[in-house]
Amino acid sequence: MKQPVLAANWKMNNGPTAAKQFMDAFLATYGSRDDRTVIIFAPAVSLPAVAGALGGRSDVLAGVQNIYWAEKGAFTGETSATMARDAGARITLVGHSERRHVFGETDEQCAKKCAAATKAGLGFMLCIGETIEQREAGETERLVKRQLREGVAQIENLISVDFSIAYEPVWAIGTGLTASAGDASAIHTVIRSELRDMIGTRANEIPILYGGSVNSSNAAGLLRAPEIDGLLVGGASVDASSWLTIAQT
């Protein structure tokens, strides 16, 4: 059995001061564990605070929520993969639904970001998932397969790359509506089978996380589903005590 991955996506919360307070409170109680991986996807400006609090700990990783694909240059406001790494990130989210739906990010842009992260030695977690309209139109499977294929399309030798997938149905994000463990598992099975088609048995090692209104009450039930390898948590990850409960699920 794969070890679970418990990932916090703070979104635009916890600036450097709050991030330091969060990490001090969380790490004071969260003893070192080798049976799971915890990732904190922080705003880029808070990466030094998160990475600094971690010291050399390798069971908790600092992650960044977004990168730009160019290495450097005239791209005002953007952060490159190399810069994020330099600030302490070990992994980046790519294609989060808010990036896709608020900022208009396309599959092709996601592909460039996944490739840039890989080139810079940063792991990536590609987020995919359908809107309620797409779900009701019966398009979920076709859509997640497309987002998966196109998201990694610019990576050579995917089989040896450090990555994971987060299935986050858009209708479940921040709404209090959670996909049932059964519904999420069904889509995770589709994703896994597509991955097998792409990279053979290596697909069995790729964590597929579920995200969308996960909280300390429903986390354990979701994690018990055999196809759910981890959780990507938004709102319930911003506060250290709520996150502590989920990270210890």
Ligand code: 13P
């Ligand atoms: P919520 O947990 O707030 O629904 O957000 C999920 C999410 O977008 C995590 O990336």
